[in-house]
Amino acid sequence: AQSVAQPEDQVNVAEGNPLTVKCTYSVSGNPYLFWYVQYPNRGLQFLLKYITGDNLVKGSYGFEAEFNKSQTSFHLKKPSALVSDSALYFCAVRDWGTGFQKLVFGTGTRLLVSP
């Protein structure tokens, strides 16, 4: 079965510094990987996805993610963090099992960007 792990419950970074939110995955076959963000009192918003192609994927709000097959990782990055980036971030992988389309999520990482 597919799974993802987000090893950090929380990441703290100062505004203007680069940020990384980690995600590792376990899949059978080619992975379809996603990042979502949840702002307070809001639903999950899609940030970016990796299906095939370039290992560096660019998404919304200046975020990008690097797909690394050898390390089975899909870390989310941003060169310069903003206070408004503070939110809950979820990594997800498409499950190619019986459901075909369902997403399998990690436990989430809370990002806190301090002024």
Add this chain to the structure above:
Amino acid sequence: EAGVTQFPSHSVIEKGQTVTLRCDPISGHDNLYWYRRVMGKEIKFLLHFVKESKQDESGMPNNRFLAERTGGTYSTLKVQPAELEDSGVYFCASSQDPGGGEQYFGPGTRLTVT
């Protein structure tokens, strides 16, 4: 274009009562999904509709949960009778592309069973 909407945003009920959650997907999206996040844990899949048919209900926890999507438009998720462990945030999502496309999520319904 309106996004995925869910109603109610919050619900507080007592153990043994019944609650019905509603989801309106993005217009034209045939695929509708229900997920649940229990406090502090991962978001878990419950089930998937394609139009009015249940494509995958492998994530439904037990027979106290009943999901419907009559007419292939909005969907309801009923919990009857509710138990304490049913508390959490219930998310609905919809998608157009059944393959690699992203799913669009609603704001969620926070269910508290006391």
